[in-house]
Amino acid sequence: MQILNIIAAFIIAILSGMGIGSGGLFTIWLTAVAGTTQLAAQGLNLLFFLFSGGSSMAVHIGKRKIYWKAILILTVSGIVGTLAGSFVAGLLPVGAIRTIFGATLMISGIASLFSGKKRRDPNESPQIK
Amino acid sequence: MVNSKAPEHLKTILKLLLLGTAAGFVNGLIGSGGGILVVFGLAPLITDPDGKRDVFVNALAVMLPISLVSAISYISTGRTDLTGFGVYIIPAAIGGVIGAFILDKINVPVIKKLFTALVIWSGIYLMIRK
Numbered sequence: 001m002q003i004l005n006i007i008a009a010f011i012i013a014i015l016s017g018m019g020i021g022s023g024g025l026f027t028i029w030l031t032a033v034a035g036t037t038q039l040a041a042q043g044l045n046l047l048f049f050l051f052s053g054g055s056s057m058a059v060h061i062g063k064r065k066i067y068w069k070a071i072l073i074l075t076v077s078g079i080v081g082t083l084a085g086s087f088v089a090g091l092l093p094v095g096a097i098r099t100i101f102g103a104t105l106m107i108s109g110i111a112s113l114f115s116g117k118k119r120r121d122p123n124e125s126p127q128i129k
Numbered sequence: 130m131v132n133s134k135a136p137e138h139l140k141t142i143l144k145l146l147l148l149g150t151a152a153g154f155v156n157g158l159i160g161s162g163g164g165i166l167v168v169f170g171l172a173p174l175i176t177d178p179d180g181k182r183d184v185f186v187n188a189l190a191v192m193l194p195i196s197l198v199s200a201i202s203y204i205s206t207g208r209t210d211l212t213g214f215g216v217y218i219i220p221a222a223i224g225g226v227i228g229a230f231i232l233d234k235i236n237v238p239v240i241k242k243l244f245t246a247l248v249i250w251s252g253i254y255l256m257i258r259k
Contacts, residue, residue: 010224014228020247040209043208046200047209048217056229057229066187070145074149080150082163085154085157085158088157088158094158099255101155102254102258105249105252105255
């Protein structure tokens with residue numbers, strides 16, 4: 001059983017390392033197969049991402065263009081947003097919000113499958129440097 | 130003399146601030162989905178034709194510190210127990226490195242299709258999750 005857990009973790013880490021995310025797959029694996037509770041699995045999923053995303057970044061950092069200024073702005077505001085989101089999670093019916101956000105993601109994903117290719121003008125602003 | 134590019138620059142900073150706050154808020158609120166928002170938000174801002182892969186890498190760089198804060202919150206409040214997590218560290222680290230190399234090798238349209246599939250999957254998962 002443990003070997004299955006390791007193989008699943010390995011495959012999910014590959015997706016994560018590509019930067020396309022893992023869509024909560026590790027959380028699902030832990031809850032459905034390893035018997036972990038939902039909240040504990042969410043926390044472990046975050047920790048898991050630190051290792052898979054972190055090792056991946058070590059490879060990307062020398063090869064890809066990293067927009068440090070943009071990342072700094074996104075990270076600082078993102079941390080503020082995370083703390084606010086965690087606080088609000090205790091006050092609102094998160095289940096309903098999750099469903100609405102999930103439906104929005106699903107619809108936008110399906111819509112992008114059928115949308116035509118739009119060529120963007122490289123000089124079009126705004127863009128980050 | 131007033132720099133004519135200044136308002137455009139401020140507009141971009143404002144967009145990044147809103148994007149970061151929204152992504153962090155969603156992650157803090159429902160535990161996932163923030164990275165997808167960052168990819169969606171960064172894609173129109175990185176217009177370099179050779180930089181399509183950079184969108185995913187930069188989203189990764191943003192989500193690492195945000196996830197670190199979230200993880201600390203989960204652990205410090207006792208919602209997550211680290212027992213048994215050790216076995217996942219090595220597969221996570223090796224898988225992450227392999228994922229980084231694969232990103233360089235596969236075509237951008239394939240990456241986009243994988244990402245779209247993941248967006249649809251995440252949507253379904255969030256809707257059915259208890």
